[in-house]
Amino acid sequence: MKTKILRRLLSISLVSVLAFNLTACGHDNDGSTDNTETAPADEAVTPSTDAGNNSDPEPEQPSPTPEVIEEQKGLTKADCEERIEALRKTEAVIPTDEEVLTEMASCAVFSRILDRDGMIFSEMDNADRASLRSEIIDSVIWGETALYEKIMTTVNDEYAIPVEEAEKLFRDFYGEEGFVPYEYERVENGYIYPLFADGEPWHRVEHMQYFEDDDHILFTGPSFYESNGGDQKFIAYADILFAKNTDSRYGVTLLYGRYRDEKINIVSVETSSELPPSGDKTYSGNNLTDDDPATIWAEGVKGTGVGETIVIHLDKPSSVYGVVICNGYTASYEQYRDNGIVTETSADFGNGNVVKNEVSGYWCEGYTSEDLADINNTKLELEKPVVTDTIVITITGASAGEKYDDTCISGITVY
Numbered sequence: 001m002k003t004k005i006l007r008r009l010l011s012i013s014l015v016s017v018l019a020f021n022l023t024a025c026g027h028d029n030d031g032s033t034d035n036t037e038t039a040p041a042d043e044a045v046t047p048s049t050d051a052g053n054n055s056d057p058e059p060e061q062p063s064p065t066p067e068v069i070e071e072q073k074g075l076t077k078a079d080c081e082e083r084i085e086a087l088r089k090t091e092a093v094i095p096t097d098e099e100v101l102t103e104m105a106s107c108a109v110f111s112r113i114l115d116r117d118g119m120i121f122s123e124m125d126n127a128d129r130a131s132l133r134s135e136i137i138d139s140v141i142w143g144e145t146a147l148y149e150k151i152m153t154t155v156n157d158e159y160a161i162p163v164e165e166a167e168k169l170f171r172d173f174y175g176e177e178g179f180v181p182y183e184y185e186r187v188e189n190g191y192i193y194p195l196f197a198d199g200e201p202w203h204r205v206e207h208m209q210y211f212e213d214d215d216h217i218l219f220t221g222p223s224f225y226e227s228n229g230g231d232q233k234f235i236a237y238a239d240i241l242f243a244k245n246t247d248s249r250y251g252v253t254l255l256y257g258r259y260r261d262e263k264i265n266i267v268s269v270e271t272s273s274e275l276p277p278s279g280d281k282t283y284s285g286n287n288l289t290d291d292d293p294a295t296i297w298a299e300g301v302k303g304t305g306v307g308e309t310i311v312i313h314l315d316k317p318s319s320v321y322g323v324v325i326c327n328g329y330t331a332s333y334e335q336y337r338d339n340g341i342v343t344e345t346s347a348d349f350g351n352g353n354v355v356k357n358e359v360s361g362y363w364c365e366g367y368t369s370e371d372l373a374d375i376n377n378t379k380l381e382l383e384k385p386v387v388t389d390t391i392v393i394t395i396t397g398a399s400a401g402e403k404y405d406d407t408c409i410s411g412i413t414v415y
């Protein structure tokens with residue numbers, strides 16, 4: 001965890017190179033799917049610099065009392081997980097302050113500090129705190145939140161937040177006491193400055209559902225790793241637990257977050273054709289669900305395989321939002337370049353619920369299998385989840401590679 005900030009900073013130059021190279025490398029289409037509704041933190045949004053115009057007459061909430069924070073710290077991970085399981089069994093609600101709570105939950109997920117072990121936010125180490133603080137400050141600057149008007153200022157034409165305001169913000173947000181800057185955080189003369197360097201792919205949660213009891217609010221939903229190309233790979237379901245806290249300006253404090261070890265299980269895959277094995281390599285539909293980007297399904301008909309189908313069977317009827325297709329022969333740059341890719345596909349979830357999308361394909365000399373698997377994901381997503389145990393994917397467009405016209409897919413995830 002301690003290396004994350006460093007990794008984020010080091011990633012700047014790499015990301016710039018990748019972004020530049022995309023224009024010079026193979027890409028079959030512009031990947032213009034509908035995945036662009038959230039602007040990345042470094043997008044050129046220009047907030048007002050009139051920080052002195054504090055037109056909101058609402059008085060500042062007092063700082064939380066130490067007693068309230070102490071009480072929240074008393075909960076263990078096991079307590080939190082028990083609470084989450086109980087809340088998930090209740091009816092979903094729409095909280096009154098949905099917008100600000102969604103922003104808080106998004107900060108926790110964007111900062112990439114969640115994992116399957118779970119995390120009590122107030123007990124994070126300073127490197128993870130710095131990751132979360134960076135997202136909070138980004139959110140204040142670029143999110144056009146009400147907080148912007150209250151606490152942002154400029155020092156020598158640079159955006160900055162007075163340290164004492166920042167301390168209150170972090171305490172209200174996730175219960176941090178005793179702010180100590182991390183080595184890469186820039187704090188000078190009583191102001192903290194945002195780090196604009198983060199160009200690494202980010203994490204996000206979609207289709208958040210909310211549950212609450214007297215003391216807590218739970219946000220939960222499928223979480224995606226989103227590459228700089230805009231493609232999205234399903235990671236896991238994220239659970240973010242808030243403690244209700246009337247002393248926080250948000251009415252809540254971030255308490256606990258985790259990725260849930262649960263997925264929709266594919267029990268079998270039938271395909272309309274497959275390329276015969278070659279040496280020790282097979283091209284069956286089983287390669288779509290093995291979590292290995294080096295193994296692929298390839299269609300086995302003459303031409304590029306438009307009209308070929310993949311039928312996915314789940315272990316039980318499940319509530320499904322969509323599928324993610326990892327396109328092409330993602331074992332290596334050469335394999336990707338030489339073989340065919342999907343350019344358009346449909347997914348039929350039953351009962352007339354069909355989604356059709358363009359499918360992007362990117363490859364570039366020097367890309368590893370992991371790079372290719374990260375940047376070649378396309379979602380086929382329903383507006384509302386449906387309960388189904390069968391999904392039929394049909395190739396409706398494909399293009400041949402430099403050497404072969406066998407169209408390849410390396411993985412499929414259902415979420």
Ligand SMILES: [Ca+2]
Pocket residue numbers: 287288289290291292293294295296410411
């Ligand atoms: Ca595979």
